[in-house]
Amino acid sequence: MWISALQVLLIALANAGSAEYLGYRLVYGTDDYQSVKRGLSRVTAKLESEESSADSGNPRKRQRRIAELKKQIKVYKEKATSMTMRTTLLMAGLQIAVFYFLNTVGFSGVVVAKLPFTPFGFVQGLSHRNLPGEDFTDCSAVFLFVVSSLFIRNVLQRYFDFSIRQVSPWSTAFEQAQETNL
Structure with a gap:
């Protein structure tokens, strides 16, 4: 069981490493x-300095500069997202x-680990995928692969x-709501 788990972890490491290299x-x-x-970091720094400065000038002008900087940040983020789309598909x-390899050829029906808990609902379907028996603490290769590859790729x-660092969608929605209420 430990050898199978180690093999799945190495496959996840190789997969994440090759994906990030590509x-x-x-x-x-x-x-x-x-x-x-670079443009995004430059404009973000300008926005932060503009928002933190207690400029005694015209507040309308300052608000216009801040709005323009936010538009530039949005444009830069859209460009970055469109550039990363092809690698996301790859x-x-x-x-x-x-997944196909793990499900059919390599580890179909093989218990690769034992979970210290009984998973709930939809997680149970993934963690016990293609495994015989009713012991839901048995872990399939697919579940171990998914969890470990998410972790490895993030690291x-x-x-x-x-x-590029992503902003929380909740903070963006909050800012948009504030702008519409002005």
């Missing part, structure tokens, strides 16, 4: 993306291929600092 080669390492990233295809992205 992402770097196709998007994150290109001059266009680096230019967008990574999804790679994930599907590995790799933070370590190499490829992606």
Whole structure:
């Protein structure tokens, strides 16, 4: 069981590593993306300094400058998102291929780990996928792969600092609601 779990973890590491490498080669390492990233950080710094400064000038002018900087940030983020779309599709295809391998060829019906809890609802369907028996603490290769690849990919992205930091959608929605109420 431990050897199978280690194999699945190594497959997840190889999958996440190759996906991030392809992402770097196709998007994150290109001059266009680096230019967008630098522009976004420059405009974000301007916005922060503009919002924090207690300028005694015209408040309407200041609000207009802040609104213009926010529009520029939105444009930069849209450019970055459109650039990363092709690697997202490529990574999804790679994930599907590995899922197919784990489900059919490699680890179908093989218990790779034992969970210390009984999973609930929809998680149970993934954690006990293609496993015989009724012991729902048995863990399938697909579940271990999904959990470990999500973790590994996140760690790799933070370590190499490829992606642009995302803002919480709730804070964006709150800001938009405030702007409409002005």
